[in-house]
Amino acid sequence: MYREWAPDPVLADRLVCVWTRVTASGGTGLVVPDGCVDLVWGPRGPHVAGPDTGPMPVAMSPGDRYTGIRFRPGAVGEALGVPVEALRDLRVPLTDLGGLPGLDAEAVSAAIAAAGTAGDGDVRDVRGVLGAVQESLAVRLRATPGPDPAAPVVAEALRTGRSVGEVARDLGLSERQLHRRCVRAFGYGPKTLQRVVRFQRAVRLARRGAGLAEVALASGYADQSHMSNEVRRLAGVPLRQLVSRP
Template sequence: MYREWAPDSRLAGRVACVWSNEATSAMTQLVVPDGCVDLIWGPKGALVAGPDTGPKPVRMAPGARYTGIRFRPGAVGDLFGVPLNNLRDLRVPLSDLEPIAELSDLEPPTAPAEPEPSSGPAGGRPPEPFSDVVQRALAVRLRAAPGPDPAAPAIAEALRAGRSVREVAWDLGVGERQLLRRSLRSFGYGPKVLQRVVRFQRALRLARRGVTAAEIALVSGYADQAHMANEVRRLAGVPLSRLLDQPGDGSA
């Protein structure tokens, strides 16, 4: 069962949510690109899930539990001490990343039986001691590390809205090569890949709301339904309809 909570207020500007996912039976969770980076505590220890460019199937045994912190796209900054594109499509132990290695020694949290009421978008407070221990330690590390590119949210939003790479570079007053460098640093991949990922995620959100395929393709900026179908298969490995049938959250 997949659940989300709003992050601690100290992390809200950088972190999208904290989450847990527990398998009630043997299953394979398909993780798909979402432009995010996660810190994950699971059966094999604590790790960083770098920005993905393709599907990552995760086999989960009955009772297996994963808990994570999901960063907003472009919000990681220099937290890990290595270029973000070096972590692309990888799962790296936290203990291998010196600036946050200490987090790997913290015990994973135990989720409450029921989420507590909250006015936050994720609905509910983080499970203890996640909020008191892990998030406090992460907030300290974030304050010590160089922060994210302040233009990162605007880059992602412009590409999500259908602006071309050239138009985004023009809007920022930079050349396309500089935009490429800034995108690699902020998101782990270049603006063209980022554009495909954010467009795919927009299509997935609309599909989950019951929007028709034709309207999704039009609103999300695809040339047509065939273009959308090809892009979805390229990023997720399965048709859009298969993603809707998947239990839990495929972006974690």
């Protein structure tokens, strides 16, 4: 079971959603790149899931609960105490990052675990816990430098298939300057960002039932073969297999 909700309106410019997932069966799940950074409470404790550049396997047991807060791509800034590039392709315990002001991470873990014993009615309790986490996060966000305001513009321009050079020129930057700003905002350079946003568009279209050739064209790939190769590099499985997963 996976559920997500809109974040506190005060944080809507920085967060995509808050979410919870309870695994129905054991095995290995795959987390694929989406440009986001998540603050997660899971079986192995509270941690930060950095921006990924490839598939990240996660060992799951039946009944495991994962609960988290998802930052928008490019919107983390310095809220977690380290540059976002230092989190790339990593899962870092929240304690290693100094935690969040006024928040007892272990108490949050206990509250989430307690909510998880209440059956389907626990959703309200989980949302309440996440509300407290968002309040603490808001304090940190006010006290740290914000994200690059150009980040959403850069991501959208690259998603539409424009070259790195064209995007840099439109922003009045050199390609080197654009690369530095992308690394600071997203954790990786513009070419990787373009691969990720193009991949995510392909996933969305495929989930709506579009044919693979149509998906490739609409997502900015040279052809269907190009898309297939890129999807395997980023997700580890073919596109149809990826979107068929619950």
